[in-house]
Amino acid sequence: MEYRQITEGSTTFAAPVQDQNTAFPPGTAPVFYNTRMELNRDMTVLLLSCISPENYLDAMAATGVRGLRIAHETGTPAIINDRDPLAVAIIEKNAKTIGGNIRVTCDDANRLMCTERFDAIDLDPFGTPAPFLDAASRAAKRYLFVTATDTAPLCGAHLKAGMRRYFATPKNTEYHAEIGLRIMMGTIAKELIKYDRGMEPILSFAKNHYFRSHVRILGRVTAAETTMNHIGFVMQCPKCLYRTEQKGSLLPQTHICPYCGAETEAIGPLWMGPLQDKPIIASLLEKLPAMQLGTAKQMDKLLHQLLAEPETCTFYDYHIISRNLRVSPPPIDEMITDLTNLGYPTVRTHFAVTGIKTTAPLHIIEEWILSWNKERNL
Numbered sequence: 465m466e467y468r469q470i471t472e473g474s475t476t477f478a479a480p481v482q483d484q485n486t487a488f489p490p491g492t493a494p495v496f497y498n499t500r501m502e503l504n505r506d507m508t509v510l511l512l513s514c515i516s517p518e519n520y521l522d523a524m525a526a527t528g529v530r531g532l533r534i535a536h537e538t539g540t541p542a543i544i545n546d547r548d549p550l551a552v553a554i555i556e557k558n559a560k561t562i563g564g565n566i567r568v569t570c571d572d573a574n575r576l577m578c579t580e581r582f583d584a585i586d587l588d589p590f591g592t593p594a595p596f597l598d599a600a601s602r603a604a605k606r607y608l609f610v611t612a613t614d615t616a617p618l619c620g621a622h623l624k625a626g627m628r629r630y631f632a633t634p635k636n637t638e639y640h641a642e643i644g645l646r647i648m649m650g651t652i653a654k655e656l657i658k659y660d661r662g663m664e665p666i667l668s669f670a671k672n673h674y675f676r677s678h679v680r681i682l683g684r685v686t687a688a689e690t691t692m693n694h695i696g697f698v699m700q701c702p703k704c705l706y707r708t709e710q711k712g713s714l715l716p717q718t719h720i721c722p723y724c725g726a727e728t729e730a731i732g733p734l735w736m737g738p739l740q741d742k743p744i745i746a747s748l749l750e751k752l753p754a755m756q757l758g759t760a761k762q763m764d765k766l767l768h769q770l771l772a773e774p775e776t777c778t779f780y781d782y783h784i785i786s787r788n789l790r791v792s793p794p795p796i797d798e799m800i801t802d803l804t805n806l807g808y809p810t811v812r813t814h815f816a817v818t819g820i821k822t823t824a825p826l827h828i829i830e831e832w833i834l835s836w837n838k839e840r841n842l
């Protein structure tokens with residue numbers, strides 16, 4: 465196998481050569497490595513440098529880049545696993561060069577997690593993490609980190625696959641990115657709750673083609689009950705943009721849309737609690753400049769957005785609202801300032817460039833967009 469040397473953060477490791485002239489170079493090498501996941505890995509390195517778990521399982525490691533970086537850049541003892549012997553040969557080669565407190569294993573992730581427990585577990589599978597969440601919910605002592613790249617099933621574009629994997633009904637709305645993340649997190653919560661364990665999200669976000677969540681696990685029945693109260697449904701009007709949130713219930717209740725009288729449709733069950741531990745996000749922002757991370761600039765922007773976002777479960781797309789009203793979309797910054805000054809805190813959201821998270825009800829946003837257009841005779 466032909467290798468190339470790659471540096472991420474302060475770690476240099478070997479990965480198989482890929483054919484860069486194809487649409488998806490990672491698919492052309494015998495062991496997977498995707499440069500587009502660097503920010504995902506950088507975030508976990510930054511987080512682990514703050515929370516310092518006793519040890520860290522990289523359950524599906526491929527080249528081992530994630531676990532190698534955690535061991536090298538944060539000093540956390542790492543267990544790096546893959547079921548593919550070819551991947552394990554590369555991990556061993558890399559571990560030998562890099563050094564540090566690393567144990568390499570070649571096992572099925574579920575089997576490994578059924579025989580041993582770890583302080584922090586990271587699931588980074590091809591596509592859905594669903595088949596690994598049961599074992600991980602028992603094997604993780606304090607932290608569980610999950611990536612899902614099956615965005616089409618989670619967002620409602622492949623409805624039946626989403627229902628099968630996550631036992632939830634997604635819907636392809638304008639805020640589908642947030643729905644996808646929250647359905648994935650609702651599934652993590654459900655797997656923990658059945659073992660009388662609860663969760664508190666620390667750092668969660670949606671990016672390009674994946675969802676990522678880092679959660680703290682709490683091993684008490686009361687925590688499981690609190691976690692269950694964060695499960696619920698978004699009730700979406702099928703005819704207009706109205707939606708409402710229904711928390712703490714495993715059964716959706718019918719709502720009538722106050723705008724058009726249609727019966728709302730249930731999206732979920734999904735996680736309706738906080739997505740972030742804001743004090744930790746603030747400390748990550750403080751620590752970021754001192755770290756040597758390749759995506760620091762994008763991370764800084766994303767972390768600031770996550771810090772500012774209020775804990776609503778959906779957002780509005782002001783371009784879609786404007787299109788429905790048949791008027792021009794206003795400048796986003798002016799709208800944010802005016803709605804906030806009217807008493808409705810409003811911010812941009814990391815989920816979509818034309819998205820706003822606001823406490824303003826739909827009719828207030830519509831009225832503001834209409835008056836902005838009227839003032840300019842548009």
Ligand SMILES: C[S@@+](CC[C@H](N)C(=O)[O-])C[C@H]1O[C@@H](n2cnc3c(N)ncnc32)[C@H](O)[C@@H]1O
Binds near residue numbers: 496526527545
């Ligand atoms: C998306 S790649 C991991 C990428 C890696 N974490 C990174 O950051 O570059 C998924 C890996 O999971 C491994 N895998 C798939 N099913 C597995 C299982 N049941 N147990 C252990 N490893 C598995 C595959 O061999 C593959 O190397």
Ligand SMILES: [Zn+2]
Binds near residue numbers: 701705724
């Ligand atoms: Zn309606």
